[in-house]
Amino acid sequence: MSEIRHIVFDIGKVLIHYDPxxxxxxxxxxxxxxxxxxxxxxxxxxxxxxxxxxxxxxxxxxxxxxxxxxxxxxxxxxxxxxxxVSHAYDDSVEILKSVIDWGHDVTMLTNFASDTFSEARQKFPFLNLARGITVSAEVGLIKPQREIYDLHASTFGLDPEATLFIDDSRANVEGAQAAGWRAVQFVSADQLRKDFEAYGIRT
Incomplete structure (x- = not known):
């Protein structure tokens, strides 16, 4: 198994709560x-x-x-x-900050409208910590379309086989896997720590 050199976070229901x-x-x-x-x-x-x-x-x-x-x-x-978007998941945000502090390459890939994402970045400053973000509305593509994963990898110079993606949606996880990425479905911060440990990623 290739060493993981890139970590890609989804945002909604992984780092911040969303409930209409x-x-x-x-x-x-x-x-x-x-x-x-x-x-x-x-x-x-x-x-x-x-x-x-x-x-x-x-x-x-x-x-x-x-x-x-x-x-x-x-x-x-x-x-x-x-x-x-009532609150952040503090335990997930702690993991995000930790892997960045350990020197891991972190980007984000999210399905989000452009204007609401701008508001989210102001409300949740940790969304500005990643090296870069692909926002679906800004590129006219949406997960789990294969093209958005390929675009993200190309934009930020990711090796798909060395990339680990975290998303709460099973369909989006499978979309990443179809694009050649490693991917895990987010269910809790505790499980994410275990998933990272299994891939040799320090948190």
Whole structure:
């Protein structure tokens, strides 16, 4: 097995918490109505297109045309986005800082809209510690597309076989593996330490 020389972190649900339910528990108190709203109106797939680069203005316009009675709630998704990233995972951030302090080459690869990512970097300064970051919306590609892994590796000079990727999504982990990277699925900071130890990475 090749020695790991590059570590690539995902961000959402690995380093920072993300949960659209947080503001919408207040905006739509009824659980069944809230479940319907996320399943039918502001769906995961709708939100993912902003990660691919679609503007919020266009996203809102298209959705309001389909669901005019829910215009206020549709616009509330972006307006209350800062509440959705409520906190960092301190134990994961400690690992991030530790591997950087040990001299490991660390970059980040994330599915994120451009404007919300700029806000996240201001709210969570540790997102500026990595050598570089590929943000999906800025390159018009999205995990688990093969092309985004290849682009990240090319941009930052990574040897795929010597790269370890950490992501909470099984599909994104498998996408990295298909691109020739080593990859582990994030489930907890404790497990991540064990995964790093198995690869001979000091934390």
């Amino acid at each position: 339910e947080i503001p919408f528990r207040r905006l739509i108190p009824d659980p069944k109505q809230r479940e319907w709203f996320f399943a039918t109106v502001c769906t995961h797939d709708w939100n993912l297109e902003q990660d691919r680069g679609r503007s919020w203005a266009e996203a809102e316009q298209q959705l309001i045309a389909l669901h005019p009675d829910h215009e206020e709630l549709i616009r509330a998704f972006r307006q209350h986005w800062p509440e959705m």
